[in-house]
Amino acid sequence: MNQQDIISFIEQNDIKKIKFAFADIDGVLRGKIIGRQKFLDGLADGYGFCDVVWGWDSSDTPYDNGRTTGWHSGYPDAPVRLDLATFRQVPWEDGIPFFLADFSADGNGKPDSDLAACPRSLLKRIAHDCRKMGFHAEYSQEFEWFNFRETPQSLQQKDFRNLEPLTPGMFGYSILRPSLESAFYHDLFDLLGEFDIPLEGLHTETGPGVYEAAIMHDEVLKAADKAILFKTAVREIAYRHELVATFMAKWNADLPGCSGHIHQSLWNPEQTKNLFYDPAQPNCMSELMRQFIAGQLHCLPHITPMFAPTINSYKRLVEGAWAPTTVTWSVDNRTTALRVLNRTEAYTRVEHRVSGSDSNPYLAIAAALASGLYGIRHQLTLDIPASVGNGYADKKHGVLPANLSEATRAMANSPIASELFGPEFVDHFTRTRDWEWRQYVSQVSDWELKRYFEII
Structure with a gap:
């Protein structure tokens, strides 16, 4: 219209x-x-x-x-x-x-x-640059999140402790558990579709009351729009069922974290050819795809806060927790930062697995696209071999920052980050992340009280 x-x-x-x-x-x-x-x-x-x-x-x-x-x-x-x-x-x-x-x-x-701080404006600029380079960027973000039988009022009254999950137990990919809350489950799928956020799939993940949804792929800006609306729409639909949904990356130390994986491919302007696919090359990976991956790996340590923006993000990025910790890539291996999926031309893509469900979709997708284009623009060679087996152990080419402070310092001092996003945005964003870190370290946690109050 x-x-x-x-x-x-x-x-x-x-x-x-x-x-x-x-x-x-x-x-x-x-x-x-x-x-x-x-x-x-x-x-x-x-x-x-x-x-x-x-x-x-x-x-x-x-x-x-x-x-x-x-x-x-x-x-x-x-x-x-x-x-x-x-x-x-x-x-x-x-x-x-x-x-x-x-x-x-x-x-x-x-x-x-x-106002270079506007995330959507940043993505629009990078998408414009992508089109000028002759590419159509096709993207999608998928999310995991936990649902609780709580209200905003009960969360405050309970001080966010002893919360009741939507359903108990570890029921990943369960057909049984969604039937227990079928009204909510079907409302999610149907109402999101009516809101122009069509889903490819919706299922339970492993953990009490946790769901995962994959949003249908689209042009990069539209994909980010759908991702940002998805998170708020899920919360609002949950309210209608007297539930609360959380997109925290790691709400409980004993349970898996929540991802916000980004799926990405580049096509010709007519959208008739997937430029990442070349059947004549090893693993059907085109030279363009290899440059794109090389750029993302090269830039990743410089821009990690774009994918992991909160204190809590780094509680998810730990070994053996279904989230990456190393600068690695692979063909269909869920232990690496980047995962290539290439069984057919139509679905050949790169999955960026660093991003958590707590990410800002505009920033995470902007960072993914900009760093991939960086590799193409600079014609980088993918000299990091594909990881085979346990990607957590493959630390030869670097590891991700351990916390938000470390990641923010790296980004604030990085000429690569300024080249990708502009110095004004980098200055504003890293100042906000530094603020976030300082709010965290000024608090006294329950862990500290329990550990030190009486004995030290």
């Missing part, structure tokens, strides 16, 4: 309110409902939105180290613009029209001010 089609739809259906949202640096959707006239008036020049959304963390606490905005700037309004191509209706909210937005002045992701 073009702009006039949307205006006609709004008027003919006497729609009085419209909902929109955009993703902040943590991947939290921020937005509001506006009236019909406000919607119509802002289509050309955007809507003023307080830029504090770039100056505070996921708990609405202002950064003390921000440059993009802050007390020094007075938190002015910045123009947020709706992307009319993202129009959809929210099926669980009486079909209210919904749009995604960002702070781009044009379709290439160029910010109209110093």
Whole structure:
């Protein structure tokens, strides 16, 4: 639907309110409902939105180290613009029209001010560069998450302890467990589809009350849009069933973590040929694919916070926990950072396995695409051999940072990160990650109290 089609739809259906949202640096959707006239008036020049959304963390606490905005700037309004191509209706909210937005002045992701912090604008710029190189990027993100028989109120009352999972026991790929909560299970699949987030599959993973969903692949920006909406949509659908869904990377030390794997391929502009597939080459891997993988491996230690942005992310990235810890790749091996899947041309792709379910899809996908294009642009040679067997033991070519502080320092000081994303974005993002680390280390944990309170 073009702009006039949307205006006609709004008027003919006497729609009085419209909902929109955009993703902040943590991947939290921020937005509001506006009236019909406000919607119509802002289509050309955007809507003023307080830029504090770039100056505070996921708990609405202002950064003390921000440059993009802050007390020094007075938190002015910045123009947020709706992307009319993202129009959809929210099926669980009486079909209210919904749009995604960002702070781009044009379709290439160029910010109209110093708001280089906008994640969607960053991805738009990298996707534009990809098209200029002659490639169509096809992407998808899949997610694992845990569901609990709780409410936001009960979480607070219980202080996030002794939570009741949706179902008990370790029931990966179970047909039995979903039938126990069939209304929720089918609502997820059906309502997400109606919300233009079609799923390839939905199943239980190993762990109490944990599900995994694979979103249908799409053009890279549309894929990221669907991924960011998926996480909020799942939470809202869960609320309807008096449940709470969490996308924490590792909510319990004794249970598997939650991934946000990214599936990626490059095609010709007509989308008729998968440029990663070459049956004449070993493992059917084209030279372009090998350069793409080489770029991702080369850049990975410099940009890890884009895939693992929270303190908790690194509790997932440990040996033997179904998440990678080394700079490795393989053909169909789930112990490495990158996994090649290449049984047919149509489905040949690279799975980036570092990203967790707590990632901001715009940033994780932007990092994956930009680092792959880096390898193509610099014609890197894939001189790291494919890992065979246990990828955790294959440490010859490097290991991932051990925590957010280490990863943030590496990114902040990396000329590669600045080349990929621009120095303004890197400065803003790493400042937010440094803030996150400092909030963590200033706290006294239950573990410390139990270990030291009486005996030390």
